[in-house]
Amino acid sequence: MAAGVRAPSRTWAEVDPGAVRHNVGTLKRRAPNSRLMAVVKADAYGHGSVEVARACIEAGAHSLAVVTVEEGAELRRAGLEVPILVFTDLLPDRLPLAEAHRLVVTAHSIPSARRITANPGLEAHLKVNTGMNRWGVEPSEVGEARRILGPRLTGVYTHFASADSDEGETRRQIERFDSVLASQPFGGILVHAANSAATLWHSGSHYACVRPGVALYGLHPAGDEGDPTAEGLQPAMALKSYVAGVRRLDRGEGVSYGLTYRAGAPMFAATAPVGYAEGYRRTLSGKAEALIRGLRRPLLGRVTMDACVFGVDEDVEVGDEVVLLGTQGEERISAEELGSRAGTINYEITTGINPRRVERSYEDVRGP
Ligand SMILES: Cc1ncc(COP(=O)(O)O)c(C=O)c1O
Structure with missing residues (x-):
């Protein structure tokens, strides 16, 4: 990017x-x-639901x-x-809207099945609790729920608690x-x-249908570890900013709120207009790296609401691209890496990007 930043x-x-599309193909082959x-x-885990769909x-x-229902x-x-299936239990006032949009709703309990039947045009799937203990009817209630739902029942499903980590x-x-x-x-x-x-x-x-989320986006289901590319998945999102200012720090000068980072020797620091309001998490403070001119650059001190500072070399200029998530040259920063450094998981990294601050664009780069 040139100095006249656009x-x-x-x-x-x-x-x-x-x-x-590539990831859907990989999952279909599996x-x-x-x-x-x-x-x-959740807006396709932060990627934009309409375009991803x-x-x-x-x-x-x-x-x-x-x-x-709004999604x-x-x-x-x-x-x-x-x-389109709606996973959660809906309050009675949402059910007519679901019917108006021809959404398939989920029955999670006997009362939930009864509420659904009050809306004659609704189609429903029945969710069964097999051990996650969050949503769904108990196995012993399946017969009664079926009787209540009658012909409007078109699907039955369950959800795994630890398919990424516990085979038994x-x-x-x-x-x-x-x-x-x-x-x-x-x-x-x-x-x-x-x-x-x-x-x-x-x-x-696998049964008649599989129901993947995170892997569609090229993210690893284990959350904060694992390489999705080793599973034939391609990360679908890059998060980028630019160098808005470069300054020289003398030895002992501090950076950002609390001055938690202090220069151990004279150095250069680049400010990028990205902060936790964009969804670049504050728990990354002092822990993350970004890519500038093809190299990993350490995040200095705290992430603030609107800006971050990275340690750079003298050659870095205003307008240089800053890759917070994604590839630049030979280097890549993954959502798994950011999740691990932020004390969370890749799911929360992409889902937490704030679309009111971060414009999304869609362009084929790698896929079929
Ligand atoms: C009921 C249900 N099915 C499928 C998924 C997709 O899970 P994943 O993103 O781990 O593939 C989710 C996500 O949490 C879910 O709640």
Whole structure:
């Protein structure tokens, strides 16, 4: 970037729909006999739900999943016509809106199934608790929930608590779900269970449909470790800013709030207009690195609401590109690395990027 900086916003995100299509292809090859429901909740984990949903459908996704009625309505307003499942239990006043947008809702309990039947046009999937103990009917309640829902029941599913980390527990959840499926006929009903980790690593959980989220974005399901590219996934988002100012620090001078970083020797410091208001987390203070002129540069001191300071060499100039997440030259900063350094997971890194501060653009870089 030249010194007369022309950036889309102070900090911006570049999303690669080609990478999303590639990831859908990778996941479909791992579950070749199953349909794929693309989980695009929370604005597609911060990547932009409409554009990501389009890419997923182009690559062969059969349906979409969201968490709120508003998320589903946004996809319908954008003209997407595939089935859309809403995962969470909805309050009664949201159900007519779900019906108006032809969203498929989830029954999580006997009262929840009864509420759904008050809206005659609604289609529902039944969620079964097989061990995560967060949502869903108990296996013993499945028969009654089915009777209440009658012909509007079109799917049955469960969710794994630790498919990325605990094979034994995942196997036990699959066994409990299989017992539910064996207890009564489920012909014509879509059966699904596998999140990204189970799609990649537990073929016994694929059933008629898999339901990955994080892997669509080229992120590793283990959260703060693992290399997604080793699983054939391509990270779909880069987060970039620019050098807005460079200054020389004398030995002993401090940087940013609290002056927690002090120059041990004369050095150069570059300020980038990105802070925790953009979603660059404050817990990265003093721990992260960014890429400038192809090299890793240490974050000096605290992340503030609107700016960060990185240690640089004399040759760095105003207008140079700052890559906070993504590749520059031979170097790459992954969401897993940022998650680990921030004390969180890759999911929260991308989902936390604030679209009111960070403009997103969409351009194929790598994908098919
Ligand atoms: C019910 C359900 N299914 C699937 C997913 C996708 O999980 P992942 O992003 O780990 O693939 C989620 C995400 O939390 C979920 O809540």
